[in-house]
Amino acid sequence: MLKQISAITAINIKSIPERWASSLVIVVGLAGVVAVFTALLAMGAGFESTLKASGRADEAMVMRGGSDAEVNSGLDRDSDDLIEQAPGIRSGPDGKRLASAEMMVIAELVRKNDIKNGFNITLRGVEPAAFALRPDLKLVEGRNFTPGLRELIVGRGVTRQFQGAEPGKIVRMRGSDWTVVGVFESGDAYESELWADLNVVRTTFARNGSSSVLVALDGAGGFDKLKQSLSADPRLTVDVIRQQDYFSGQTKQFRQTIGVLAGVVTAIMALGAIFAALNSMYAAVATRSKEIATLRAIGFGGLPVLASVMIEALLLALVGGIIGALLAYVLFNNLSVATLGQNFTQVVFGFKITPALVVRGLIISILIGMIGGFLPALRATRLPVVESLRAA
Amino acid sequence: MTRTGFVTANLFRKKTRTILTLLSVVMAFLLFGLLQSLDHAFSAGADFVGATRLMTQARVSYTQALPLSMKPKLESVPGVARVTYSQWFGGVWQTNTQIFTFSVEPSSYHDVYPEWVMPEEQWRAFANIRTAMVAGKLTADKFGWKVGQKIPLSSNIYPQKDGSKAWAFDLVGIYDGKDDAWKKQATQVFINHDYFDEANLFGKGHTNFFILKLAADGNPEAISKTIDTMFENSPDETKTQTEKEFNLEFIKQLGDIGLMVRWILFAVFFTLLLVVGNTMAQSVRERVPELAVLKTLGFSDGSVLGFVLAESVALCLIGGLIGLGLATLLGGMVEQATGGQFMLPVDAFVWTVGIATIIVMSLAVGLLPALRAQRLKIVDALAGR
Numbered sequence: 001m002l003k004q005i006s007a008i009t010a011i012n013i014k015s016i017p018e019r020w021a022s023s024l025v026i027v028v029g030l031a032g033v034v035a036v037f038t039a040l041l042a043m044g045a046g047f048e049s050t051l052k053a054s055g056r057a058d059e060a061m062v063m064r065g066g067s068d069a070e071v072n073s074g075l076d077r078d079s080d081d082l083i084e085q086a087p088g089i090r091s092g093p094d095g096k097r098l099a100s101a102e103m104m105v106i107a108e109l110v111r112k113n114d115i116k117n118g119f120n121i122t123l124r125g126v127e128p129a130a131f132a133l134r135p136d137l138k139l140v141e142g143r144n145f146t147p148g149l150r151e152l153i154v155g156r157g158v159t160r161q162f163q164g165a166e167p168g169k170i171v172r173m174r175g176s177d178w179t180v181v182g183v184f185e186s187g188d189a190y191e192s193e194l195w196a197d198l199n200v201v202r203t204t205f206a207r208n209g210s211s212s213v214l215v216a217l218d219g220a221g222g223f224d225k226l227k228q229s230l231s232a233d234p235r236l237t238v239d240v241i242r243q244q245d246y247f248s249g250q251t252k253q254f255r256q257t258i259g260v261l262a263g264v265v266t267a268i269m270a271l272g273a274i275f276a277a278l279n280s281m282y283a284a285v286a287t288r289s290k291e292i293a294t295l296r297a298i299g300f301g302g303l304p305v306l307a308s309v310m311i312e313a314l315l316l317a318l319v320g321g322i323i324g325a326l327l328a329y330v331l332f333n334n335l336s337v338a339t340l341g342q343n344f345t346q347v348v349f350g351f352k353i354t355p356a357l358v359v360r361g362l363i364i365s366i367l368i369g370m371i372g373g374f375l376p377a378l379r380a381t382r383l384p385v386v387e388s389l390r391a392a
Numbered sequence: 393m394t395r396t397g398f399v400t401a402n403l404f405r406k407k408t409r410t411i412l413t414l415l416s417v418v419m420a421f422l423l424f425g426l427l428q429s430l431d432h433a434f435s436a437g438a439d440f441v442g443a444t445r446l447m448t449q450a451r452v453s454y455t456q457a458l459p460l461s462m463k464p465k466l467e468s469v470p471g472v473a474r475v476t477y478s479q480w481f482g483g484v485w486q487t488n489t490q491i492f493t494f495s496v497e498p499s500s501y502h503d504v505y506p507e508w509v510m511p512e513e514q515w516r517a518f519a520n521i522r523t524a525m526v527a528g529k530l531t532a533d534k535f536g537w538k539v540g541q542k543i544p545l546s547s548n549i550y551p552q553k554d555g556s557k558a559w560a561f562d563l564v565g566i567y568d569g570k571d572d573a574w575k576k577q578a579t580q581v582f583i584n585h586d587y588f589d590e591a592n593l594f595g596k597g598h599t600n601f602f603i604l605k606l607a608a609d610g611n612p613e614a615i616s617k618t619i620d621t622m623f624e625n626s627p628d629e630t631k632t633q634t635e636k637e638f639n640l641e642f643i644k645q646l647g648d649i650g651l652m653v654r655w656i657l658f659a660v661f662f663t664l665l666l667v668v669g670n671t672m673a674q675s676v677r678e679r680v681p682e683l684a685v686l687k688t689l690g691f692s693d694g695s696v697l698g699f700v701l702a703e704s705v706a707l708c709l710i711g712g713l714i715g716l717g718l719a720t721l722l723g724g725m726v727e728q729a730t731g732g733q734f735m736l737p738v739d740a741f742v743w744t745v746g747i748a749t750i751i752v753m754s755l756a757v758g759l760l761p762a763l764r765a766q767r768l769k770i771v772d773a774l775a776g777r
Contacts, residue, residue, distance in 0.1 A: 021670050021673065021674075022670055022674070024666065024670075025666055025667050025670050028662070028663055028666050029663050029666075029667065032659040032660065032662065032663040035659060036655075036656050036659050036660075039652070039655070040652065040656075043652065064551075065557070066546065066548055066557050067548055067549070068548050069548075071455065072482055072548045072549045074549075074594075105452075105453070105455070105456065106452075106453035106455040106456070107452050107453055108451075108452065108453050108631075114644075117637075117640065117641040117644050118453075118631070118641060119644070119645055120453060120455070120645060172451075172629075173452045174450075174451075174452050174456070174627045174628075174629065175624075175625050175626050175627045175628075175629050204627075205456065206627065237551075237555055264426075265423065265427075265656060268419050268422055268423045268426075269419070269423060269659075269660060269663075271415075271419050272415075272416045272419030272420055272423075272660075272663070272664075272667075273663070275412045275413070275415040275416040275419065276412070276413075276416050276663070276667040278412050279408075279409055279412040279413060279416070279667070279671065280670075282408060282409065282412075283409070283674060331655075337647060337648040337651070338647050338648065339646060339647030339648065339649070340645050340646055340647060344455070346645070346647070
């Protein structure tokens with residue numbers, strides 16, 4: 001039996017070059033489905049991993065109660081001080097508490113492929129502890145801003161996607177000039193931001209206090225200690241949330257949107273590909289009907305014929321799937337894009353084609369190959385031997 | 393047999409093949425319709441904004457508030473007929489539903505936006521009752537709000553003087569759009585700025601946007617420039633643009649979805665070209681002797697070309713129209729299922745682009761096989777060479 005299957009399959013596959021056009025339909029069709037599926041989900045995966053990387057479990061954010069996002073939150077200076085003095089916060093090597101009151105405001109920059117439309121960019125005014133609280137953040141170009149001066153450092157994502165934020169450039173905000181003095185990389189959502197000295201941001205934007213306070217938690221019990229003490233304080237109405245939870249909470253909606261888009265698009269494309277595959281395999285069986293009948297006449301069983309057609313379809317589908325995944329990888333992996341995040345500002349992130357996504361894509365291509373191959377394979381086994389031999 | 397009948401008969405001589413190809417075309421155009429509509433929404437923005445209005449915002453970002461003291465200065469700019477303003481309230485219904493809520497000055501807002509239709513006495517109530525609120529018909533219907541009810545709405549930004557973010561307003565009117573395009577937009581909720589300004593804990597006398605209605609002879613470009621120059625070098629530098637430009641800018645913020653959509657469309661059409669092209673090539677290959685017979689009978693080369701081309705056009709046209717039709721249905725269903733939150737209008741624009749694509753497509757796939765049929769030499773074809 002196995003011998004028969006391999007014999008017929010070998011004949012089939014060797015004859016593919018003669019029928020290359022219709023075989024190509026399956027390969028290209030599946031390549032399209034898998035490429036689109038993988039690329040779409042890679043967009044979701046990239047966004048998710050960028051935000052996930054931004055959050056640490058051993059740090060917490062304090063915002064005004066019921067704010068959901070930093071952009072909506074506002075704390076006055078007294079609250080900042082109360083929060084920074086609360087228990088449960090770890091101290092740095094210099095003995096100072098690791099806490100940074102941060103003011104998030106929105107500025108506009110123009111995208112590189114655009115001429116005039118402004119895009120919302122986060123400008124974050126930070127205290128010195130902000131850098132110790134984000135150990136992954138590294139200055140890669142220029143120098144840090146000087147406290148008290150209107151100087152900015154910008155994330156790599158910003159320089160990648162937006163105009164006028166390279167070192168040496170001047171960004172105009174609220175009637176004053178800000179000099180870009182450095183570029184930082186952090187591999188997370190902070191890379192999509194402009195950073196400056198907190199007090200300079202406060203005076204320029206005529207605001208007091210901060211949007212949030214980021215603190216390092218003191219050991220496992222730190223979070224509960226901090227939360228308890230802050231909620232017990234009648235002078236404060238704040239939410240305390242682990243930084244990790246804050247960021248992973250933001251990915252849900254985007255992931256769902258991309259998931260639905262990928263699902264619908266892939267389902268429709270897959271149906272189209274199944275019809276195309278059926279077509280090609282029916283044609284393949286039809287052109288070989290005489291050959292199949294001959295094999296049946298000399299004693300080959302129905303099952304080997306069925307298997308051979310199925311294997312051919314699966315093989316073509318798999319080749320298509322692999323080409324599709326490769327295509328998605330070459331065209332889209334690490335491609336930098338931007339979208340609106342929770343704070344109503346742009347988050348720059350890269351597509352991320354993960355092995356798991358590729359495997360899912362290949363599974364889809366194999367499924368389509370099976371469906372597209374089965375009916376034609378069935379017809380091949382049922383060909384009336386005598387008539388097929390007589391025909392043509 | 394008529395020529396049409398002949399083409400149809402040929403098309404369905406291999407039923408399975410034709411139907412399968414047809415279904416592939418249907419799927420491709422179903423996707424085309426939906427994606428084109430999505431792309432159009434992203435790239436074109438709100439076409440329906442007919443009236444020329446200008447929006448003045450803080451140059452740094454519209455999230456940065458501007459002082460209301462700017463209003464008389466804006467009113468004095470030649471060519472500006474009326475000025476109103478609106479401020480984002482950050483409205484949240486029940487636990488987690490964001491409502492587009494703006495705090496506005498009722499009487500000037502009414503003048504600047506004649507597209508919102510509501511009985512005059514409701515407009516008056518909105519202006520006179522401090523805790524008043526009016527809601528778009530779509531939103532009121534969705535949550536079952538009735539005029540006269542007290543609507544609890546919290547803000548995710550503004551606490552009241554007592555620190556509580558739970559606000560409540562009296563629903564005094566429900567507005568609708570003046571035509572279909574505006575009716576679909578009737579989702580916003582407006583509250584009375586006088587009350588909001590007094591009751592909220594901080595930020596007195598500020599707003600996010602000034603909206604300017606221009607006089608009939610007002611030149612939007614010149615006026616924008618005048619305004620932005622007027623506030624240059626102040627902490628409250630402005631950026632003034634037309635409402636249409638503003639909407640486009642707003643929607644572009646959503647980012648590179650449009651780019652993805654175009655890539656998908658490209659992938660779909662490349663595949664489709666191959667599928668239909670292959671079917672047509674195959675069917676001509678099989679019929680070489682028949683086509684030769686037709687020519688022997690006296691059909692001109694041109695009409696043989698026509699037969700083959702007509703087949704591919706018919707295939708694409710039938711499949712394409714069914715696909716676009718399905719997309720229209722599905723788009724409508726999505727709109728209904730999401731309560732108008734997410735719109736996927738497969739409208740006249742999408743249909744026009746769709747039909748143009750069908751024509752280009754059918755010529756692209758039909759032309760090669762048709763030319764082959766036209767060039768057949770009778771003797772060679774009959775001899776099977």
